[in-house]
Amino acid sequence: MGMNAKIKKENELDQHDINDIDLVISIGGDSTYLKAAGIILNNELPIYGINSDPTRRTGALCNESLIFQEREQQIPVIIEQILAGEYSSFYRNRAWFTIENPVTGMQTNKLCLNEVFAAEKDVSCTSMYRVQVDGRDMGKFKSSGLLIGTGTGSSGWLYSARQVTNQEVSTIQSIIGTYDNSELVRLNKIFQYLSCIQVNSNISGLISSNNVFPYDSDKLYYLVREGYVSDPSSYTWRAEGYCSMIKVISEIIDGSVQIDGYFKYDIGIGDVFTVESCPQKSLRCIRLNKQYEIKGLPSQQQSQQEIQI
Incomplete structure (x- = not known):
C-alpha cells in the first residue's frame, strides 16, 4: 500500500517507537488506547482506535469495532480511508x-x-x-x-463514582414524604406518580448525565x-x-x-x-468520514448517538 508500519505489542510500546511516524493506530480496548495515548507528546500526531473484541470490551475511546472474521476486509478499508484523507480531527484535553x-x-x-x-x-x-x-x-x-x-x-x-442510583432516588422520595411542608408534599406526589410509571432509572440517569x-x-x-x-x-x-x-x-x-x-x-x-x-498538549484524535459497518453490530457512530439520546 506504499507505506511503512511498525507493529508493537502493548507491553513493549516505548516513546522512541513513535518518534518518526505519522499516525498511531491502537488495536485492542480502552486500556491499549490509553497506553498508546500516554506516550504521544506531540499534539499534532493523530491516534485512531480500533476495538479488537467488542464482545468483551466496551471500547468507549475506540473509533471502530473489529470482528475477528471481518479483520482481513475491514483493516485495509480503514487504512485506505486514512491515506485518502477521508477523516476529521478532534482534540481531547x-x-x-x-x-x-x-x-x-x-x-x-x-x-x-x-x-x-x-x-x-x-x-x-x-x-x-x-x-x-x-x-x-x-x-x-x-x-x-x-x-x-x-x-x-x-x-x-x-x-x-459520582452517579446517582435508582435506590438513591427512591430514598429521596421517601424522605420528602415525611415532611408536612405543602411544597414538599406536592413534590412527593409527583415523585410517587413518577415511581408508579417506573421512571426512577430515567431520573437517576438524567441527573448522572449532567456529571459528564x-x-x-x-x-x-x-x-x-x-x-x-x-x-x-x-x-x-x-x-x-x-x-x-x-x-x-x-x-x-x-x-x-x-x-x-x-x-x-x-x-x-x-x-x-x-x-x-x-490544553496545549491535547490529544489529536481522528474519526473516519464513513465508517465500516459490521453485520449484526451497530457502527460506533450509531452507538454514540444512542448514548447521547
Whole structure:
C-alpha cells in the first residue's frame, strides 16, 4: 500500500517507537488506547482506535469495532480511508501530572487522558491528604482516595463514582414524604406518580448525565471518594468540584498514584504532586468520514448517538 508500519505489542510500546511516524493506530480496548495515548507528546500526531473484541470490551475511546472474521476486509478499508484523507480531527484535553522526589530532586511528569487516582495501596486503609484547588486550601481529608478526571474521564470511572442510583432516588422520595411542608408534599406526589410509571432509572440517569462534561473542556473535576464527614456544612463544597489545577500534599503512609489505569508512582508522607489542565498538549484524535459497518453490530457512530439520546 506504499507505506511503512511498525507493529508493537502493548507491553513493549516505548516513546522512541513513535518518534518518526505519522499516525498511531491502537488495536485492542480502552486500556491499549490509553497506553498508546500516554506516550504521544506531540499534539499534532493523530491516534485512531480500533476495538479488537467488542464482545468483551466496551471500547468507549475506540473509533471502530473489529470482528475477528471481518479483520482481513475491514483493516485495509480503514487504512485506505486514512491515506485518502477521508477523516476529521478532534482534540481531547489532557492533564499534566508532576511530582518531585524530595530526596533526589528528580521530577516525574506524565500526561493523563482519563483520570489520576491517589490512595493507600491497601484499599482497606484510610487515605489522608491535604488539597489545594486553584491556589485555595481545601484542608485535610480522610477517604478511600482522591480521583481527578478530565472531560474524557468524566464518562468513565469518575462517572461511576459520582452517579446517582435508582435506590438513591427512591430514598429521596421517601424522605420528602415525611415532611408536612405543602411544597414538599406536592413534590412527593409527583415523585410517587413518577415511581408508579417506573421512571426512577430515567431520573437517576438524567441527573448522572449532567456529571459528564466535554472531552475538550479545559477544566478538571476532583472528587474525594467515600470521604469521612465530620462537618457536613463545609465538606460538600470542599470535597469535589471543577478546577484547573490541584495540588495534593500526601499524608498517605504507603500509597500510589495511578494514571489512566497503567502508570503507577509510589507516594508516602510528605510527597507533593500537582495535576493541571494542559490544553496545549491535547490529544489529536481522528474519526473516519464513513465508517465500516459490521453485520449484526451497530457502527460506533450509531452507538454514540444512542448514548447521547
